[in-house]
Amino acid sequence: MxxxxxxxxxxxxxxxxxxxxxxxxxxxxxxxxxxxxxxxxxxxxxxxxxxxxxxxxxxxxxxxxxxxxxxxxxxxxxxxxxxxxxxxxxxxxxxxxxxxxxxxxxxxxxFILTLNRIGKIETDKTYCIVLPAKLPEYYYRTMSSCREIETGFFFPDEISAKINEKTILVGDFNDESQINVNYFRYIDVQNMxxxxxxxxxxxxxxxxxxxxxxxxxxxxxxxxxxxxxxxxx
Structure with a gap:
């Protein structure tokens, strides 16, 4: 054996x-x-x-x-x-x-490291992973079916132009985060x-x-x- x-x-x-x-x-x-x-x-x-x-x-x-x-x-x-x-x-x-x-x-x-923290990734969902850059800027990547759609960076007030109502935000939204996640569907990886x-x-x-x-x-x-x-x- x-x-x-x-x-x-x-x-x-x-x-x-x-x-x-x-x-x-x-x-x-x-x-x-x-x-x-x-x-x-x-x-x-x-x-x-x-x-x-x-x-x-x-x-x-x-x-x-x-x-x-x-x-x-x-x-x-x-x-x-x-x-x-x-x-x-x-x-x-x-x-x-x-x-x-x-x-x-x-x-x-x-981006993949952060998305993987949520555990089960649903392939029929669209995710937008956000990472802090030099605040107030953020890096982002939108993914669907585990494939990259778009990658870049934005300011918090530009986020609505990057995603739609079905997109799920994924990130560490701690007290220092400048993104108001209450307006979006989101998953906070802090406790995952x-x-x-x-x-x-x-x-x-x-x-x-x-x-x-x-x-x-x-x-x-x-x-x-x-x-x-x-x-x-």
Whole structure:
């Protein structure tokens, strides 16, 4: 009888609101969040969570004990959209690590990461995933039947022109959100699947589907200067 292959993945999430590095080891997770280091350095000049990802990596290595990082199968990383600085830092760490260990990289789209947090995705529904850019701007992507329709960015008062009454908004609509969701159908992911669980799930799925790529092929998803165009299907 063939034994089941154990999978080890390094996960790098550079989203400023919830930056972390985690080591997935066959069902177990070792994770360190960047905010842990920021809270310890309250008297230091203000820093972004992504600036502490190297500290997170060092901490995960210490926590992993006898797990050799050279034995990981691939590195998963958020490719965007998001903070320009955060995406650059995350990709730099992922590429450096993957190059040094001759591993491949699993690119994780932030829109898909957020949509996956709702759990069951209904293919007959149209979703508009929104992510904070440089407030008050937001990145957005509308999707139907799990396919991209339109991607771009908008100001909160422009949202009505981007969606119709049947579209479901998906995002983290916390107290800092400038979108008045009460006028729309929406799903708030705050109390649903965590970013860590969503990223772990997608990373395993993409790894098993052989979607990991060579470090030189990975590209950031920057859409700030992107002119949205509808795709034809």
């Amino acid at each position: 063939l034994s089941r292959r154990r999978v080890k993945l390094l996960l790098i999430n550079s989203n400023e609101a919830n930056a972390f590095i985690a080591l997935y080891n066959d069902g177990e997770l070792i994770v360190t969040y960047a905010k842990e280091f920021i809270e310890k350095q309250e008297k230091q000049p203000r820093v972004k969570p992504s600036d502490r990802l190297i500290d997170c990596l060092d901490d995960v290595i210490k926590k992993s004990n006898d797990i050799l990082l050279s034995s990981i199968d691939a590195v998963a990383v958020i490719t965007g959209p998001g903070s320009f600085t955060g995406i650059r830092v995350g990709l730099s760490i992922a590429k450096g690590f993957a190059d040094a260990l001759e591993k491949k990289i699993i690119p994780i789209d932030n 699947k965590s970013e860590l669980d969503s990223m772990t799930e997608l990373s395993l799925l993409y790894f098993n589907e052989n979607k990991a790529v060579d470090p030189g092929e990975i590209e950031p998803l920057y859409i700030k200067d992107f002119v949205a165009k509808k795709k034809q299907f």
